[in-house]
Structure formats: C-alpha cells, structure tokens
Amino acid sequence: MAPYILKKHLTRKATFFDRSDPAVPAALFNAVSVAPDLSEFPYPLPSAKSDYTCSAKGNNSVEWYGGKTGVTRYDPNGKSLDDKIMYFSAYRYLPDQNVDAILSDGDGLWVLTGDRVSHIEMLMLTAEEKAEMLLDETNKYVMRRGMVSQRDLAKSRDYESRHHYACCDNDGLFTSGYAIGEMYRYATLRDRLGEDHPRVRDARKNATKACEACLLLMYIHGRPEGFISRSYHVTGEPVPDDGIFYKRNGKTARCVKTTFSEEKGRTGEEVPCDYPVPDRLAALYRDLGYTDDDITYKADTSSDEVTGHFLQMKIAHDFLAEGDPELDEIIKDACKRTALHIINNGFEFCESSGKPTTWAKWSKRYFENDPIGYVDAPLNSSEMLAYLKITMYITGEKGIWQETYDKLVAEGYADFGAKHYDRFFQGAMREKVNPEEDLMYGDNMLALMTYWMLCTLEDDEVLLEKYRNAFRSWSGLILREHTPGYDFMYMLGVPDAKIDFEKDEWWFNHFECNRLTAGVSYNRHDIPVKLGRNYSEKRRIEISALLPPDERVISKYDRNPFDINGRNDTGICIESCYVYTYAYWIGRYYGFIDEEGQV
Numbered sequence: 001m002a003p004y005i006l007k008k009h010l011t012r013k014a015t016f017f018d019r020s021d022p023a024v025p026a027a028l029f030n031a032v033s034v035a036p037d038l039s040e041f042p043y044p045l046p047s048a049k050s051d052y053t054c055s056a057k058g059n060n061s062v063e064w065y066g067g068k069t070g071v072t073r074y075d076p077n078g079k080s081l082d083d084k085i086m087y088f089s090a091y092r093y094l095p096d097q098n099v100d101a102i103l104s105d106g107d108g109l110w111v112l113t114g115d116r117v118s119h120i121e122m123l124m125l126t127a128e129e130k131a132e133m134l135l136d137e138t139n140k141y142v143m144r145r146g147m148v149s150q151r152d153l154a155k156s157r158d159y160e161s162r163h164h165y166a167c168c169d170n171d172g173l174f175t176s177g178y179a180i181g182e183m184y185r186y187a188t189l190r191d192r193l194g195e196d197h198p199r200v201r202d203a204r205k206n207a208t209k210a211c212e213a214c215l216l217l218m219y220i221h222g223r224p225e226g227f228i229s230r231s232y233h234v235t236g237e238p239v240p241d242d243g244i245f246y247k248r249n250g251k252t253a254r255c256v257k258t259t260f261s262e263e264k265g266r267t268g269e270e271v272p273c274d275y276p277v278p279d280r281l282a283a284l285y286r287d288l289g290y291t292d293d294d295i296t297y298k299a300d301t302s303s304d305e306v307t308g309h310f311l312q313m314k315i316a317h318d319f320l321a322e323g324d325p326e327l328d329e330i331i332k333d334a335c336k337r338t339a340l341h342i343i344n345n346g347f348e349f350c351e352s353s354g355k356p357t358t359w360a361k362w363s364k365r366y367f368e369n370d371p372i373g374y375v376d377a378p379l380n381s382s383e384m385l386a387y388l389k390i391t392m393y394i395t396g397e398k399g400i401w402q403e404t405y406d407k408l409v410a411e412g413y414a415d416f417g418a419k420h421y422d423r424f425f426q427g428a429m430r431e432k433v434n435p436e437e438d439l440m441y442g443d444n445m446l447a448l449m450t451y452w453m454l455c456t457l458e459d460d461e462v463l464l465e466k467y468r469n470a471f472r473s474w475s476g477l478i479l480r481e482h483t484p485g486y487d488f489m490y491m492l493g494v495p496d497a498k499i500d501f502e503k504d505e506w507w508f509n510h511f512e513c514n515r516l517t518a519g520v521s522y523n524r525h526d527i528p529v530k531l532g533r534n535y536s537e538k539r540r541i542e543i544s545a546l547l548p549p550d551e552r553v554i555s556k557y558d559r560n561p562f563d564i565n566g567r568n569d570t571g572i573c574i575e576s577c578y579v580y581t582y583a584y585w586i587g588r589y590y591g592f593i594d595e596e597g598q599v
Helices: 026-030 127-141 171-193 198-216 259-263 279-286 303-319 325-344 364-369 371-395 399-410 413-430 442-457 461-472 475-479 484-493 501-509 578-589
Strands: 004-006 009-018 052-057 063-067 070-074 085-088 101-104 109-113 116-125 150-152 231-233 245-249 252-255 270-272 296-298 348-350 356-361 516-518 529-535 538-543 570-575 593-595
Touching: 004 501, 009 085, 009 501, 026 101, 026 109, 052 101, 063 101, 070 109, 116 127, 127 171, 127 501, 127 570, 127 578, 127 593, 171 198, 171 303, 171 578, 198 279, 198 303, 198 325, 279 325, 303 325, 303 356, 303 371, 303 442, 325 348, 325 371, 325 399, 356 371, 364 371, 371 399, 371 413, 371 442, 371 461, 399 413, 413 461, 442 461, 442 475, 442 484, 461 484, 475 484, 484 501, 484 578, 501 578, 501 593, 578 593
Parallel strands: 004 593
Antiparallel strands: 009 116, 052 063, 063 070, 070 085, 101 109, 109 116, 150 570, 231 296, 245 252, 245 296, 252 270, 348 356, 516 570, 529 538
C-alpha cells in the first residue's frame, strides 16, 4: 500500500494580550464595526447571522466575522467545509465570547473583547513540524522526571506558572503512550537519517528516558513481588486525596490517610519495600537529591497501567534493546516479575494484603461472579493472553508462560473476545440505558493495544482469526472517531480493514500546535446536541457531529470526542503531546502516511 501523502495545512495559534499592551495595534481600537451581509451566505454558520456585528477582509478572499458568540473565518477556497468555515471561541482563542472589534493583519486577526485582546495567527505547517512543536511543548512544560501526563498552571495561559508537581491516576499508561511515540520517532528517523544524526540521537534519548520512567513505576514500590505503581510523589509534593498511597520508610511503607484509604480501612496498613530499585531507574529521582525514603507511591493499580506497560516494554525491546543490553535486562526482569505476580495471584493484580485491586482482574472468578466482570471478560481475557504473548516474545522463554497461555486458551479465553458487543449491550440493558450512554472511552485504547499485540504475535491461524474477530467487534466504536492512532493500530491487527485516510488527514490538519486545555464554546447555531452518557444519574449533553480537533475538547485518548466541555476551562492545564505524536510516528514508521516533499 502506498502511503497517504499529508500536505501542509493552516494551523491556528492564539496569543492573548492586555488591552494596554504596546504590541496591540492602535488601529484595532479605531476599527469600524460593520455587520456583514450574510443574507446569501451559502453554508450554515456557527453563530446566528444576526449575532455577527463586525467584519474584516483578509488575504486571498478570506473574510472574518465577529459578534456576540465569537469569530468565524470564511475561506471560499477551502478544501473542505471545515477549511471553508472555522470557528474561534472563548476560551481557546478569545478571552470572551462577545467581540467588540476585529482587525485583519493579512493571514491573521486581532480581536478586541473588553479589556483583553487576542491575536489569531494562521500558520502553514507540515504534520511533522506540528509534531515537533507539540513535543517541544511537552518536554519543556509537562514532563517531570521522565513521566508525562499533564501539568496544571497557577495562572491561566502562563506556562511559566506551572506547578512543580503533578500526578495522574494513569501516569504509567500515558507515559507509555508518550514513550511509544518517541520510540517510533526514533525508528523512523533512524531509518531515514542514520543512527548518528542529531534528531535521531535526541529521539532515542527521549524514548529511553520515558521507558525508564515507566519501568521505575514497576520497582519504586520496593515490594518483593511484581507490582506496578500508578504514580509517585517525592518529598515536597502534595499527595492528592483521591486514592491509596504508601509512604516509604526504610524496609516498610505505610498507607497514608486519604478519604479513599479511610473508606477502605487501609490507613496505616504496612507493606514491605525491601526489593531494590535498579540504580539506573532510581537515578531519575536520586540525581535530583531524593532518596528512597522520599517516595510516596500510588497503588490500587488498574488494568489500564498494566496493558500500557506491557506494550511499552514490547516496543522498547524491539527498538532500544540493541545497543543497550542493560535496559533490556531490566525490561525482561520487570516483564517476568509482573506476569508471575498475576499468575500467582489467580489472574488478579493484588495488593500485599492479598486482595485484588479495584480494576485489574483477569480471573474466571471475576468474569463469572461479578456483573461488571461479565461485561469486562471479553477485553480482560484478551489482555491476559496478550501479557503472556509479550512475555514470551521479550524473554524468548516458553515454560510457565506457554503453559499458562495454553491453559487459558483451553478455558475459553480466546473465545471471550468476540463476545464483546453482545455483553456490552446486555450490560447496558441491565443498567437500563442505551449502549451509547454506557461507553467507557478509555477501553477503546486498551482494546487497540491488546488486539494489536495479539494479532501481531500470534502465529496459530485459528487463534489469529479469533483475535481478529474480537478486534472487529470493537470497530464500530473505534473507527467512528476517525483518530489516526486508532485507525493505524486497527489496520496493523486487521490488514484488510477499510480506513478513511481522508478523515485521518483531516484530523492531522486540524490538530493544534499546542495542548493548552482552554475550553471551546458549544453555543453553536450549526451543530445540534443530543443526550449522551449518564454520569452519576445525571445525563450529559453531547454534540451530534464530530467536530475537528481544533474546535472540540482537548483531552487524552480516554475521553469522549463528542463531549461538551462544561468545565469552562480557561487554560490552567497543559496536556501531553502523545495523542498526536503516537499516531503520527506509528503512521510514518509503518508507511500509512508520509509528508509531501519527502525524499
């Protein structure tokens, strides 16, 4: 298959100023507000025609319309409708929805809203240039000790005001996604530029550090048995009141008091922590002056983290092991210890108390005796098989891993996967909701990671077809998002899949060059809304059409792309770049996409 060629495309960028800032052109304050005549406008508009109060002409027949509900850019020569009509709203692009005046400066626009001004630039970028800009932002402002999830800001839009600490339930999963993107960046650039090129060396350095940060979560707890921490804090960083945390002290760790630990009766619980953290991994915090006793780690780990870690280790073994045997030995040890922990605990991820964590269960006991486990069984059974396949692949060993794999296949684990949709539908009916209301969007990524690996590593044709059928049962949820990171993994598992590459190009074209989570307004005249998912007995409203990424909520892969952002977010958090870089570099490496003008 010839790669789909991506071309340069306009990308939005907004910069905010105080009204008194000398960088703001004086002509903006003298601009004459003339309402546009839209009586014959040929397309639906984001705002009601009567809401537009001012207009300006830009380059190449572009027109800008401002009003009570934001700014609209109209380019009659745009390739698609989303190129012809672009919507700019608060708080992503404007300080406020009510526009007082606008002034064109060629390709861009100055916008006055009360005491604040926004300058909207339209940058012509390649998809690769955008990937580099996003990566640079993440490495400067989001990464902490190699981990990547998100970073909060003390002041809106002020990157330098970022907090020195950060934490996320799924640090391991999200850092794994970042690491995998960097590994594929390294492999792609290495094949194109050679091992010694500065960009290649930079990509390998990035990938290695992120891999080390992921592996550290598999040792930082110091527990003798294999375990994975969700995240960790060092002395001086606040511990959130949202889970189970253990503070290390010598050879034991004690569960600290949180609302959740009190509810579970875990506060004060002690667990051993005398298993050594590999020096290479511990350097991520020791080189900053911290010791093992400065560590507070988060437990109650879910299958999300476990799945992300296994995939990350597999890709690291493929791309980083050569020339770094020390890292590969740590990967093999971490992989075996984790797989053995799961097997020894009856296919459940357990705390030292012997009780399973809330969301890491792959056992027949869970599948057959828990209503949620019944619905989880198709995916969780496949996850367990994927862990075993990856362990055999990384270690080159069969033994207990093959014996366990064969045992689980005999118990029907390979047959559960294709029952996903039926059980999901049954679960929704049991909860008396429509299936679409009961979606868990984070499961999409777990399914993609799991079946990509099973379909890649399995060479038994009968089992392979079962895994592909299981993968196909997720296609309705996965492919409707037109997200390249999803589409490319799906094609790697199901080679005969039909993917809309024009929609994938649309996604790349309309992805912004920053990840500041300033919300967007959905008081739109052109997009009807509908009732969506039920959260805590409160129905949510969704948009009924998939908007381009630059006009919808900025989030990770685990969120609903049809969601309406009700948080009124004014730009106090920076998300990671991995949603984009993961998709872009996997697509480049496997030849699904390429850039116009590449030699």
